[in-house]
Amino acid sequence: MALDEGTVARVAHLARIRVKDERLKPLAGELDTIVNWVEQLGEVDTNNVAPMTSVVEMQAHWRQDAVSDGGYSDRVTGNAPDGVADPEGAFYGVPKVVE
Amino acid sequence: MSKLIKGKTGEWEVVIGVETHAQVSSVSKLFSGSPTAFGAAPNSQVSLVDAAMPGMLPVVNGEAVRQAVRTGLALNAEINKHSVFARKNYFYPDLPQGYQISQYEEPIVGEGEIEVELEDGSTRTIGIERLHMEQDAGKSVHDRHPGKSYIDLNRAGVPLMEIVSKPDMRSAEEASAYVGKIRSILRAIGSCDGNMQEGSMRADINISVRKPGEELGIRAEVKNVNSLRFIRQAVEVEAKRQIRLLESGGTMVQETRLFDPDKGETRSMRSKEDAHDYRYFPDPDLLPVVFDDAFVAECKASLPELPDTRKARYVEAGVSADNATFIAGEQDHIHFFETLLAAGIDAKQAADFYTSEFLGRLNKADISIADAKVNAEALAGLLALVKDNTISGKIAKDVLDDMLESGEPAKAIVEAKGLVQITDSSAIEALVDQVIADNPNQVESYKANPKAIGWFVGQVMKASQGKANPGQVNQLLKQKLDG
Amino acid sequence: MSDLLDLSLAEASDKLRSREISATELTEAYIAAMAETVDLNCYITETPEKAREMAAASDARLAKGEGGAMEGIPIGMKDLFCTEGTLTTAASHILDGFVPPYESTVSGNLWDAGAVLLGKTNLDEFAMGSANITSYYGAVRNPWTRQSEPDTELVPGGSSGGSAGAVAARAALAATGTDTGGSIRQPASLTGLVGMKPTYGRCSRWGIVAFASSLDQAGPLTRTVRDSAIMLGVMAGHDPKDSTSVDTPVPDYGAALTGDIRGLKVGIPREYRIDGMPEEIEALWAQGVDWLKQAGAEIVDISLPHTKYALPAYYIVAPAEASSNLARYDGVRYGLRIDGETLDEMYANTRGEGFGDEVQRRVMIGTYVLSAGYYDAYYLQAQKVRTRISEDFRNAWDSCDVLLTPATPSAAFGVHEKFNDPIQMYLNDVFTVTGNLAGLPGISVPAGLDKDGLPLGLQILGRAFDEETVLKTAAVLEEASGFSALPALRAGRG
Numbered sequence A: 001m002a003l004d005e006g007t008v009a010r011v012a013h014l015a016r017i018r019v020k021d022e023r024l025k026p027l028a029g030e031l032d033t034i035v036n037w038v039e040q041l042g043e044v045d046t047n048n049v050a051p052m053t054s055v056v057e058m059q060a061h062w063r064q065d066a067v068s069d070g071g072y073s074d075r076v077t078g079n080a081p082d083g084v085a086d087p088e089g090a091f092y093g094v095p096k097v098v099e
Numbered sequence B: 001m002s003k004l005i006k007g008k009t010g011e012w013e014v015v016i017g018v019e020t021h022a023q024v025s026s027v028s029k030l031f032s033g034s035p036t037a038f039g040a041a042p043n044s045q046v047s048l049v050d051a052a053m054p055g056m057l058p059v060v061n062g063e064a065v066r067q068a069v070r071t072g073l074a075l076n077a078e079i080n081k082h083s084v085f086a087r088k089n090y091f092y093p094d095l096p097q098g099y100q101i102s103q104y105e106e107p108i109v110g111e112g113e114i115e116v117e118l119e120d121g122s123t124r125t126i127g128i129e130r131l132h133m134e135q136d137a138g139k140s141v142h143d144r145h146p147g148k149s150y151i152d153l154n155r156a157g158v159p160l161m162e163i164v165s166k167p168d169m170r171s172a173e174e175a176s177a178y179v180g181k182i183r184s185i186l187r188a189i190g191s192c193d194g195n196m197q198e199g200s201m202r203a204d205i206n207i208s209v210r211k212p213g214e215e216l217g218i219r220a221e222v223k224n225v226n227s228l229r230f231i232r233q234a235v236e237v238e239a240k241r242q243i244r245l246l247e248s249g250g251t252m253v254q255e256t257r258l259f260d261p262d263k264g265e266t267r268s269m270r271s272k273e274d275a276h277d278y279r280y281f282p283d284p285d286l287l288p289v290v291f292d293d294a295f296v297a298e299c300k301a302s303l304p305e306l307p308d309t310r311k312a313r314y315v316e317a318g319v320s321a322d323n324a325t326f327i328a329g330e331q332d333h334i335h336f337f338e339t340l341l342a343a344g345i346d347a348k349q350a351a352d353f354y355t356s357e358f359l360g361r362l363n364k365a366d367i368s369i370a371d372a373k374v375n376a377e378a379l380a381g382l383l384a385l386v387k388d389n390t391i392s393g394k395i396a397k398d399v400l401d402d403m404l405e406s407g408e409p410a411k412a413i414v415e416a417k418g419l420v421q422i423t424d425s426s427a428i429e430a431l432v433d434q435v436i437a438d439n440p441n442q443v444e445s446y447k448a449n450p451k452a453i454g455w456f457v458g459q460v461m462k463a464s465q466g467k468a469n470p471g472q473v474n475q476l477l478k479q480k481l482d483g
Numbered sequence C: 001m002s003d004l005l006d007l008s009l010a011e012a013s014d015k016l017r018s019r020e021i022s023a024t025e026l027t028e029a030y031i032a033a034m035a036e037t038v039d040l041n042c043y044i045t046e047t048p049e050k051a052r053e054m055a056a057a058s059d060a061r062l063a064k065g066e067g068g069a070m071e072g073i074p075i076g077m078k079d080l081f082c083t084e085g086t087l088t089t090a091a092s093h094i095l096d097g098f099v100p101p102y103e104s105t106v107s108g109n110l111w112d113a114g115a116v117l118l119g120k121t122n123l124d125e126f127a128m129g130s131a132n133i134t135s136y137y138g139a140v141r142n143p144w145t146r147q148s149e150p151d152t153e154l155v156p157g158g159s160s161g162g163s164a165g166a167v168a169a170r171a172a173l174a175a176t177g178t179d180t181g182g183s184i185r186q187p188a189s190l191t192g193l194v195g196m197k198p199t200y201g202r203c204s205r206w207g208i209v210a211f212a213s214s215l216d217q218a219g220p221l222t223r224t225v226r227d228s229a230i231m232l233g234v235m236a237g238h239d240p241k242d243s244t245s246v247d248t249p250v251p252d253y254g255a256a257l258t259g260d261i262r263g264l265k266v267g268i269p270r271e272y273r274i275d276g277m278p279e280e281i282e283a284l285w286a287q288g289v290d291w292l293k294q295a296g297a298e299i300v301d302i303s304l305p306h307t308k309y310a311l312p313a314y315y316i317v318a319p320a321e322a323s324s325n326l327a328r329y330d331g332v333r334y335g336l337r338i339d340g341e342t343l344d345e346m347y348a349n350t351r352g353e354g355f356g357d358e359v360q361r362r363v364m365i366g367t368y369v370l371s372a373g374y375y376d377a378y379y380l381q382a383q384k385v386r387t388r389i390s391e392d393f394r395n396a397w398d399s400c401d402v403l404l405t406p407a408t409p410s411a412a413f414g415v416h417e418k419f420n421d422p423i424q425m426y427l428n429d430v431f432t433v434t435g436n437l438a439g440l441p442g443i444s445v446p447a448g449l450d451k452d453g454l455p456l457g458l459q460i461l462g463r464a465f466d467e468e469t470v471l472k473t474a475a476v477l478e479e480a481s482g483f484s485a486l487p488a489l490r491a492g493r494g
Ligand SMILES: [Mg+2]
Pocket: B019, B162, B204
């Protein structure tokens, strides 16, 4: 099996998803089935084929460098599960990060 | 000058590559219209896009593209007319999207090179690997709550240029000179203000050591060093640490380290040591960045004189190589110096007076150029008085002291203190005659040793309270004594 | 009242404009219909108060002879569109309590045109699904039932299942959907509706909770092709806030419905004849060919050789993009937070609890295919295959103007059928997903019933930005099929 429990645990950590130990094995089975199925793409000859980078063929328009947004800390922090009203202003609170 | 470091087991070579993050001079962010100004209240310069609200989308700031291209041109680098924004995926609370929009496989600027001057007068060519655009992260504040970190997203999305060097540097001096040169180029073209204290520029330094001729060693990356002095110190202490480690039988691990200038050491940042797997892929919310030759030509035409060209011009005009490099490397110096030149002051005299007298005094008093009471125009006013013989060069130094003290213009000081130079030859002749008459013994010794004329000049100047024109004094003395 | 609920959007619009009916009256009928069909679970959030206010405002405008193209039309809004001041969930636990301080461009366009918000419709969590069974707020029941076993609960398709269910059950006159792999067209087919996915770039994605950025497109779910044309015209348009939004004028889609397709070349892609396709689907497809031929179209046999690789390519690209798009749901700025000792624990707890099984599965697949050492073999290869699929279509357009295909490989199925095998579930999108990979416009039109009385749709695919020809052809199919069956569990019958 290409996708074993260890791989699932590693991927779950990369994706920051808590997976209960007893779910690792069945999940490995499910994901392995899907991965095996998508592997048929290997059959397609893609030599000299460019990967698709934009669905529509168009030129990006660039923004003017002008201040047109911001200035509403209440709006951006209003939904925060741990919004902090500090004397300095509004912050998002998170568990202490040690650097 | 040997760049090798002596260890217990022989000599070691240090190999350095630098990633410089430079904030693009723009008023708004890379992908949103919120402001980039420094020092605002927390989360007040954050748009819905910067806060990665559901469904928000990035739109690129054209100015960031333009400045990246201008910078690439100033670094003599290849410009890629087709480049791609990619997502660098990792979790961190100051990274609201869960990914940083950066450029990966297809950056906007490719290989280039710059020339770096070292203290011994030699130069080194340092290769540029690439320059790419990316967004900055926000800031975590750790000291306002015992159990929490606070997140401020004001910097989130600020446009950065990451300039990646080749591993071409071999000493702490070269590394700091390289970053200094990058800084002077960016400031010259105005693509970044180069303010390292405010974080507009910071360097990640990749350092490894090896025995000369051997393969590259395993490197450590010292993150976010924010002054030229610290870059030097960081390289020195990190290289020594690695040599000590290897010589005592240890092995290097590739890791991220932090330079602590207070303790003078680097230490491992374990929090960033989590298995890195950034899963880069082209950002599907953004189209490739595409422009034509005309746009590149426009960017090129907008470039001012670059430090190297300016330096050459100054040397040509008679300025010493050291002074020319020094002045051409910094916008403040350029402003003063060009003001002096525009006032008709001789280039060499202007450079010498500016560097040794003016800056010398500021350094001694620990005053910044911005805080000095004498601006470029005022300094030009002072040297103009020397040029038209109103005062002597010697008096000019005293007047400068006065100006720095009082902030008064040179002319007012000279007039108020009666320092105008005596150029009336009959007045000078009277003084000369007097000194000769008063010192017959010295006249005798002059006959034996004509170099003693200096003593007479001094006496006459003293008698004139420094106001006599030294050239005229010299000439008259010679006439009288030889006659 | 029931005749009010049976009006099409176009008919209601005429009656509103002539003041034969009022927006308030129409809206009240739909508010009652929502209550009547509440067991179908089509809505996550009903907004009757807001609807009444908006209807009153519409009436005021209509009284002055003013009003936009959707004036006074009560609609359901897929709960993937952020609506200012109204809870927006993406049917996920992780967006618990999220009230956007902003309005998506497409929903804003609809309000500007006078549409009335009935509520936020249910969907598969983060639009990941083809049955509307992955919603944190529970499955949606299809208002259609099998004649042979009327008590078996059927799925409405997904992910826009709540929108489809609501429009079919007369609990909304029309509704918005989003289509990443078939999420408008597939539920439309399973509920007897018209579902249109426009060209990628036609509707702004700004303010729509992202699933897979290079595939997502908004579009309407309506009861008729004309309604679809009216509503798409309002939803579409350039948006400078979306870099992938196309800056070309939106045509008058209604004007395109001429009924005249003489000389139109309709391609029949032979690779869409898949193994195990039910005979009824095959027969319906043949019937569709016949209808178009009779209307004067020329039928062309064409080949899209890479069709078989579309689904696997989709199941790399979509999860990869989703794994990154969903990284922002981390419990810091909005939505659910489950505490932990450390920051990483908080992240993992929040995302472990906040995302359902299917979302977790796709985020992990996406993370895996992008991770070091796998990128080239999976993601890069999939994007190359995508180029191949686009080339297939480009070649096809040399010999035809539109394609006619089945919309789905089966009629609506039971809530508990197809549940255990994800790949079996993924196969629901086999006919629709190619349009997303190549960014092309596609529409599903109800064309007939299966032997159990369940609706089946046919799909028209067209050239990029040629929604007009797609709609025109669809209208001809609609006319020819004369589809008039109604679901059993609809409002206004009692
Ligand atoms: Mg870097």
